Amino acid sequence: MTMTAHAAPPAGESLRAQGLGADSLLSLRRVYWLRWAILGGQGLLLVWAETLAALQLPYRPLLTIFVLQALFNLLTAWRLRQHARAGSVPGDAELMGQLLVDLTALSAILFFTGGATNPFVSFYLPGLALAAAIVPWRQVVALALYALACYSLMLFEYVPLHLHNPDNAVVYHLVGMWLNFVASAVMIALFVARLSGVLREREAQLADARERLLREARVESLNAQAATVAHEIGTPLSTLAVIAGELRADAADAARGGTAIRDYLPDLDTVEQQLALCRGILARLREANRASALQPVGHWLPAFADGWQLRHPQARVDTTIAADAADVPIEPARTGQMLTILLDNAARSQQAAGRGDLPLRLSIALDRRSGPSELVLRVIDDGTGMPAALRARLGEAPVASTHGGQGIGAYLAQSVARQMGGRLLWQDRPEGGTVAELRLPAISDSLEHAA
Template identity: 40%
Template sequence: MTSLTSFFIPVADQVKQPQHLLLSRLFWLRWAMVAGELVVLAGAHAWLHIALPLTALLGLIGVQALINGATWLRLRWVRPAEQPELFLQLLLDVTVLTALLYFSGGSTNPFVSFYLPALAAGAATLAWPYALLLALCALGAYSGLVYFYQPLHIHDHGQAMAYHLAGMWINFSISALLITWFVSRIAAAVRLRDGQLAQARERQLQSHRIVALGTQAAGAAHALNTPLSTMAVIAGELRREMADNPSLAPYDEELRIVEEQIAVCKAALENMRLDADAQIRNEDSAAITPWLTTLLEGWRLRHPAVLLVAEVHQPGWMASQLQDLSQILLTLLDNAAHAVRGLGHQGEIRIRLTPAESSEATSARMGKKMAVIEVSDNGQGIAPELLQRLGHGPVASSSGGSGIGLMLAFASATHLGGKLKLRSATGQGTVAQLRFPLC
């Protein structure tokens, strides 16, 4: 049962399937041609009073409608439309049009140029061998209509040339509109596909960079573990030596700072290991407010001199991939702390957790509810030329940073299904907005 139903998709989704875009364009082009043929037939019969074999002509237009009905059913089939199938569809259009022209004057019919929309569709959708074969078939049909056709019977022979010129004008207008519409839609689809491919290549290149940085980070963590252990042993021996030698008491504060920094480095390496374990077990989904409160408390211990104002109370909100969120927020908070470092007690950092705006929430992937974490500072801001480059690659700044942390933060936000934005004005501070999905 599953294998049978997998061949069909809902009607509402049929034109969304990439493999059916060309077929759907042909589907609507054929309906436009059917509508034009009916209008021309009605005008020739009712207004110009031209004697036409209405039964045969209407029957052929009905055949076109049946072909389009079959195409509509084909659009519900998931299997991609291949080149031979598209060629066959267009060849059927050429064949039916040839039969219509045979019963209505052949090559003398001013609407003989209705071959052009089908040929334009073939040139835009088919590989050149199929497009050339379709053009040869149309040329052969046109040539045959020069000799084999049923002539039109026009009662007012004095107006025959005027009718012919008017028909040529209508034919040119309809053909031009159909060709313009079809080719422009195909060109738009090609541009969209090229844009999507460019974005995919950019994401792949960024992923390669992130993997390379992750590999380097893992190697650095492994290389730092032994030196840190050695430094911890030496610091312990110095602490015992200081207890036995009172003359070393003035260095107690410096030794305490060294011990704290060693502890911070070892804690960071341990957190890296725990983060990797949590991602493997996929156990990083939790309520946002308690998790964010704990994260901020730990950050305050590292930056006790920085004033941090937090508004993160949103009970009931849940999020996953909290390890990635932690890395993004710690990067943003560290950058904000660096920005207000020279302001003393006037420096301030604010962090807020709010729901995303309705326009952002509705554009979220998979229909998930979105939230926003905003980190702002009242520092000196970021220069416009530097702001444009941050997050897209390593940069060298006057503060000594390299921009790698922000590059990783931008990539992690995209991986989460969210987005990171920076907004800054020189002398007015910086605002970072992280939009991410909730569970």
């Protein structure tokens, strides 16, 4: 009798369908190997039964059953190869057929070895328990009824065991019960414990898939809102740009040198610069194709830092890059988006801490210490830091921050990082402030990767 344990998780999702197929194939493979193990154990008992227990067994029918089991297992091996070649998986009917053959073989062995008086008759129970893990409950009920019918029949019809010394019958029965318990415990401990581990792993995968889908849905919603805002705010910005241009022209007019508007000429220049920056940002939001050519990070970094500095004239950022990281190619659009969010948050944190005069530090290095190489981009500030509870949730969902933000930027940055195969981490600095670390897989061949 051979059965194994593996189950797919509940839920009506595509991941569940894929998991069911993989589980059924793995279950059939385990049934195959377990059947060989059981056959080996049965063969040893057959050889040692008369020597150790003075039992006279009907060798011919038992050997016939063992040979038929072996032939059926060879057929199972052929089915496994068929599934491997065709990329298919066994259905519930095929798995039930396998278990039905095992129950039939067990019943036949028990019939020729004492029937219900054989201490191994309770071996039906671990078999049915393991069967419950790999086939639907209706088929489990059918198998249980079949086992019950076989057991009931062997209460009346069986081939009695013959002992050389009948006085030892009770001792042999107790020893058989002990062996039956050991075998049952091993089967349940190995396969049911393995089943529970597989179920926990599958549940974790499902939870991760649900979380990922929810996160992507939120990101899509935020992207749609951003596109709507970009469309609706374009006209007001254009109007403001026209008005600011006219005011600047009036302020620059020498004929109006004695008027008050002349004093606002520097401020109007700044307003026009900021409006031009806003129009550039909106133009990027409207781009349908977000893909961009890869650039070496060392070539891209100065222009990015200058652009960010223009947006934050009251803040400063110092950049450093390791020599071995300068030639690593990156995706400018998405990497710039994430770094902008991190630098914006760092600048606000320093302003809230009253240390706005200190520069932010942006460092880029290549980490080859463990596994595939990673490009590590760190943003270090001297701000207020963040509570541990907020740090644990930041990037997983929009959360209210200590300096008035809602955490949407960090949430979007974490989502983009995960889409690129990376991750965002935040750590407190002992001397105050926060280290935001963006880790991205290093692209070894700049022309083989597409955004």
